[in-house]
Amino acid sequence: MQKENNEAKRADNIIWNASSDYSFNSKIKAYDENGKADLYLNYIIGAVHKYYDCSLLNNFFKYLRKDVNCESLKELTWIGLENCTYGRGRCERPVLESLRRDYSKKFLGRCNPALSFDIVDQVKIAHFQRALGEKTNMPKSVIDILDDLEFDENMDTGQIISRMNRIIDVYFYHRSAHLLHGNMPPGIQNSKGSLQINNKKSNSWRSSFLKHFNLIPSELNRAFSWFKSVDQINRYDRKFMSGYYGASVLQEPQIKSVEKNLCIGNHRNCHIYFTKGNFNADSESNxxxxxxxxxxxxxxxxxxxxxxxxxxxxxxxxxxxxxxxxxxxxxxxESSCRSETGKLAAGKVWRNLYLYDNKIFIKKIENDxxxxxxxxxxxxxxxxxxxxxxxxxxxxxxxxxxxxxxxxxxxxxxxxxxxxxxxxxxxxxxxxxxxxxxxxxxxxxxxxxxxxxxxxxxxxxxxxxxxxxxxxxxxxxxxxxxxxxxxxxxxxxxxxxxxxxxxxxxxxxxxxxxxxxxxxxxxxxxxxxxxxxxxxxxxxxxxxxxxxxxxxxxxxxxxxxxxxxx
Missing domain, CATH: 3.40.50.410 (von Willebrand factor, type A domain)
Structure with missing residues (x-):
């Protein structure tokens, strides 16, 4: 515990130093795989606070919470912020160049581009390969996104948000959502007057800044909305579940029927997966x-x-x-039991009144x-x-x-x-x-x-x-x-x-x-x-x-x- 507290204090010091604001209490901090405060990423956190209007960025992130791909879109935004923040800071701090190179090598050393099928991971890999001056073999679609995403150091916060709106609008599937009171948060208007989002759900599990830059195994990431329909995304997810947990015992129509009954109320944004843990020998596996x-x-x-x-x-x-x-x-x-039909058991009526138990009748059955x-x-x-x-x-x-x-x-x-x-x-x-x-x-x-x-x-x-x-x-x-x-x-x-x-x-x-x-x-x-x-x-x-x-x-x-x- 003492070690964790020490690393948290070290992360705060790095962030304060980079932000030049010792009143700044960052909710996000970055640690490496050994639990130590990461020097480069914590610098980026602090420098974003120093160079950009974080109230506008927070409004933008809050607005994205209504989107099905909230965390993925935030992750893409942070990739762009890392690029422009590094560009602004390297003149003041020449050591950033070596810090960034070291981090890029460490990041790429933990992942395998050939096994990365999530669009966000592919963009991150290409981004840090480019930071090292290496050639990337990612698809052209990924490179096109990255070209637009690597924000220039001369861009201000409004321009960054406007660019992100355009990236979302051009590259990713989305649809309009009704806003509370019909108004958009300040500074988030795009060329069409509103941010087009898919108002279905938001996944909060990838909310820490660390996970924006430290690769989570790509198969753990939700399929991005590169796929054009919810049904396609669900089939993609179930294909992953089949490879990870075993083949489903239900067919597609059965799955929809079950989820219609179960995934409602507090669980309306959830899915259910039934398996016996049997893996198909010919199934794709990474x-x-x-x-x-x-x-x-x-x-x-x-x-x-x-x-x-x-x-x-x-x-x-x-x-x-x-x-x-x-x-x-x-x-x-006796071959009888309590039931919802049969002969009334007067002594059991209280169970219906106080326990809402309908079995207040006696029914004759065999082998009870x-x-x-x-x-x-x-x-x-x-x-x-x-x-x-x-x-x-x-x-x-x-x-x-x-x-x-x-x-x-x-x-x-x-x-x-x-x-x-x-x-x-x-x-x-x-x-x-x-x-x-x-x-x-x-x-x-x-x-x-x-x-x-x-x-x-x-x-x-x-x-x-x-x-x-x-x-x-x-x-x-x-x-x-x-x-x-x-x-x-x-x-x-x-x-x-x-x-x-x-x-x-x-x-x-x-x-x-x-x-x-x-x-x-x-x-x-x-x-x-x-x-x-x-x-x-x-x-x-x-x-x-x-x-x-x-x-x-x-x-x-x-x-x-x-x-x-x-």
Missing amino acids: RSMLKHRDDVLKQREKNSLYYNKNLTRNNNSIMKLTNKIKNVMLVDR VRNLTVDIMLDSSLSQESRQEIIAEEGYVIAESLTRCQIPVKVYSFCSFHDYTILNLFRDYNETDKNNRIFNYTSSGCNRDGLAVRAALYMMRNSNCSHKMLIVLSDGKPNDMQCIPGQANDVEYSYADNVGVNDTALEVRKGIQSGISILGVFTGRKEDLPAAQKIYGRNLVYIKSPGRFADTVGVMLQNELNNLYD
């Missing part, structure tokens, strides 16, 4: 995708080794948990106890990286115990990447011999818990069983790069902290009110426990030690099974 696949295989091996290392304990846990479930199942019960399906959903976000082996082990123990009790089980993980929530199915209800696939569990990306719960409940509707249970293993800390859009077009809320927790808790309550039992198994840090409790309430268990796993989860399952058939 180096990063292949590395990810290799990481998945390595993590599977780690998960299996960890499980086998604790084999005795795990076998005991499975035996204990199996017996606890069977004890509930072996109780002599076994008329149950259980879905197990594992949080596989990057925050679980240090606990991957433990979560895979716990998921396997629960699934194997339920399988031995002949209860249909479905197991899958969830994470989010860009505006996609990925659900990776390990085994389905009828795949009783596929529990080993749970060891394919690996962490990646962020986690949009609310959308994941909504998708899980949506899938469970296809089950014909009267009783359904969802068990979620999660750290109770929703955190996603895609924001929640507000009612006004220029307002959005970060999907994290209380916002993410409240959204997930709402989806859990909806599921419970629909008659589905939802249980939470806490897999996070103790300080995050209150958030998980807010989401799952009394239906949350906290596993304090591996040896107590079967006992703790067993009691929770016993109580919930008794409630189901009570």
Whole structure:
């Protein structure tokens, strides 16, 4: 922590020195891959404040937030600002020439032009190749953009904004958006009187200045609007998802139908991706995708080794948990259950009044106890990286115990990447011999818990069983790069902290009110426990030690099974 504070102070000093304004408190600072303050980029941040009208630039960036490609357009603007700021500053500071050359070499050393297919990355690579006097092999379309983008040092702020408007207008797909009060922010008029933008969504995850210049692997970047329709962009994204997470189990019409039902409200700018983690042998893959696949295989091996290392304990846990479930199942019960139709159970009317539970009737059925399906959903976000082996082990123990009790089980993980929530199915209800696939569990990306719960409940509707249970293993800390859009077009809320927790808790309550039992198994840090409790309430268990796993989860399952058939 002290080291981070020291580097932050060093970044401030560089920025203050370059801006000649010690009252300037920059919200953005630049660090290299080792966490050290980057001398050249922090100089650029400060010098932009010195040479240009930042209030106009901030208005311009704020206005671009309404565009589908907000962050990409900001990134292009910063490439142009780096060029003209360097041009103005090198006369005052001759050392900038060597600093820029060093940075350009370092930047290009971290990327492979042959593997860069994002238009912004291609422009950046060509820009820094040109800074070194090197020849670039980028397409003519990229060079044309770069020629217009490398602003001259004699341009003022208004001219820079006007040039950016022209670049957007000439090179990129866009459409008009209605402005609040019909007015544009000062200094942003172009030759047509308004900035043409695509008012759909904005991605906030690439907002730091560092990411404007330090190459993020290009496959992580959203497809730029070089593609002429939203459908084309979505197909492009799903092609990436297929290479990175595995082929989709749904076809295009099915995807649209599912998203029409799920990606609404707080998740209306999101997408959903269902996969079994199977990669097509002939699918296009770049180096990063292949590395990810290799990481998945390595993590599977780690998960299996960890499980086998604790084999005795795990076998005991499975035996204990199996017996606890069977004890509930072996109780002599009448072949009847609570239902939305049948004979009115007067003693259950209060549940409708206070719990909004419609199952206040008694219905005669056969084999009631076994008329149950259980879905197990594992949080596989990057925050679980240090606990991957433990979560895979716990998921396997629960699934194997339920399988031995002949209860249909479905197991899958969830994470989010860009505006996609990925659900990776390990085994389905009828795949009783596929529990080993749970060891394919690996962490990646962020986690949009609310959308994941909504998708899980949506899938469970296809089950014909009267009783359904969802068990979620999660750290109770929703955190996603895609924001929640507000009612006004220029307002959005970060999907994290209380916002993410409240959204997930709402989806859990909806599921419970629909008659589905939802249980939470806490897999996070103790300080995050209150958030998980807010989401799952009394239906949350906290596993304090591996040896107590079967006992703790067993009691929770016993109580919930008794409630189901009570």
